[in-house]
Amino acid sequence: MGYFLATHLIQDKHSVALVEKDSALCDQLAQELKALIINGDGCDPHYLEEAGIEHADVVAAVTGDDEDNLVICQLAKERFYVRRTVARVNDPKNERVFNELGVDVPIDATAILAKIIEEEVSFSDFVSLLSFKRGKLSLVRLDLPPESPVINKALKDIRLPEQAVLLSIIRGQEVIIPKGDTVFKVGDDVIALTFIENEKQLILSLIGTI
Numbered sequence: 723m724g725y726f727l728a729t730h731l732i733q734d735k736h737s738v739a740l741v742e743k744d745s746a747l748c749d750q751l752a753q754e755l756k757a758l759i760i761n762g763d764g765c766d767p768h769y770l771e772e773a774g775i776e777h778a779d780v781v782a783a784v785t786g787d788d789e790d791n792l793v794i795c796q797l798a799k800e801r802f803y804v805r806r807t808v809a810r811v812n813d814p815k816n817e818r819v820f821n822e823l824g825v826d827v828p829i830d831a832t833a834i835l836a837k838i839i840e841e842e843v844s845f846s847d848f849v850s851l852l853s854f855k856r857g858k859l860s861l862v863r864l865d866l867p868p869e870s871p872v873i874n875k876a877l878k879d880i881r882l883p884e885q886a887v888l889l890s891i892i893r894g895q896e897v898i899i900p901k902g903d904t905v906f907k908v909g910d911d912v913i914a915l916t917f918i919e920n921e922k923q924l925i926l927s928l929i930g931t932i
Contacts, residue, residue, distance in 0.1 A: 723784045723810065724740055724742070724782075724784050724785075725751065725754075725755075727782060727784060728740055728751075728755055728757055729755065732755060732756055732757060738755075738757040738758070739757060739758040739759075739760065739773040739774055739778075740755070740757055740758070740759050740760065740773075741760045741762055741763075741764040741769050741770065741772075741773050742759065742760070742761060742762075743761070743762065743763055743764075744761075745761050748760075748761040758773060758774065760772050760773045764783065764785070764790065764794045765790055765793045765794060765797070767797055767801060767802075770794075770797060770798070770802065775798060775802045775804065776802055778798070778802075778804050779804075779805060779806065780804070780805075780806040780807070780808060781794065781795065781798035781804050781806075781807050781808070782807075782808040782809070782810075783795050783798075783807070783808070783809045783810065784808075784809075784810040785810070786810075786812055787812070788811060788812050788813055788816045788820075791809040791810055791811075791812075791820075792809065792816075792819070792820060792823060792825070794809075795807040795808075795809050795820075795823075795824075795825045796823065796824070799824055806826050806827070807824075807825050807826050807827070808825075808826065808827040808828075808829065809825045809827070809828050809829065810829055810831065811828045811829060811830040811831070812831075814830050814832050814833055817830045817833070858917060858918060859915060859916070859917060859918065860915070860916055860917070860918045860921055861889075861913070861914075861915055862913070862914050862915075862916065862921065862924065863911055863912070863913055863914075864911070864912045864914065864924070864925065864928050864929060865909070865910075865911055865912075866906055866907070866908060866909060866910045866911075866912060866928065866929065867908070867929065868908050869930060869931075870906070870908070870928060870929055870930055871927075871928075871930045872906045872927070872928055873906055873907065873908055874905060874906070874907070875905065875906060876902065876903050876904060876905050877900050877901065877902055877903070877904045877905075877906075878902035878903065880906075880927065880928075881927065882924065882927050882928075883916065883920040883923035883924055883927060884920070885916060885917050885920060886914060886915070886916040886917075886920055886923075886924050886927075887914065887915045887916070888900045888912060888913070888914050889913045889914060889915055890912075890913045891904065891906070891910050891911065891912055891913075892910070892911040892913070893907060893909070893910050893911075912928060914928075
């Protein structure tokens with residue numbers, strides 16, 4: 723996972739440093755990636771310093787061990803004052819602990835896969851895609867049915883819950899960034915950001931039923 727994440731970040735012109743325990747894997751990574759490769763334990767502050775953590779905007783802990791990922795993120799936050807931490811959650815039962823202990827973005831791959839499968843196989847009008855900011859914010863997708871109260875209305879003419887933001891509308895192959903005069907159509911996939919406690923109000927505003 724770390725290899726593919728680093729590859730994508732490098733392609734997007736980010737500066738990347740990897741810390742990896744396996745020395746043979748480090749040799750392979752050094753040949754394949756334009757990144758700083760450190761052979762060591764990411765739970766050891768010494769190796770994090772070698773990787774230049776004091777200059778990092780984000781630290782991502784994506785090992786297969788939840789305890790290691792949590793320790794790495796806590797070191798990044800509390801010792802090196804990194805602004806943002808992202809952690810892979812291998813056991814879904816640990817996501818609450820990651821949130822409570824200050825990991826900014828805990829990524830539960832199992833839950834994400836379940837959401838994708840749910841979205842593909844169900845006829846649900848509403849799917850919660852991701853929660854973050856310690857479980858306070860929710861990224862959701864709403865599929866507008868024919869009976870939606872907003873069909874053929876402009877965004878400026880509908881009333882959304884407070885602290886809810888419409889990020890995009892997917893209409894066929896088109897991605898629309900909604901503006902005040904954007905008109906909603908049947909079948910639009912609306913991606914929205916809201917506080918979790920406002921999800922029901924958002925559904926009522928855009929779909930009409932829960």
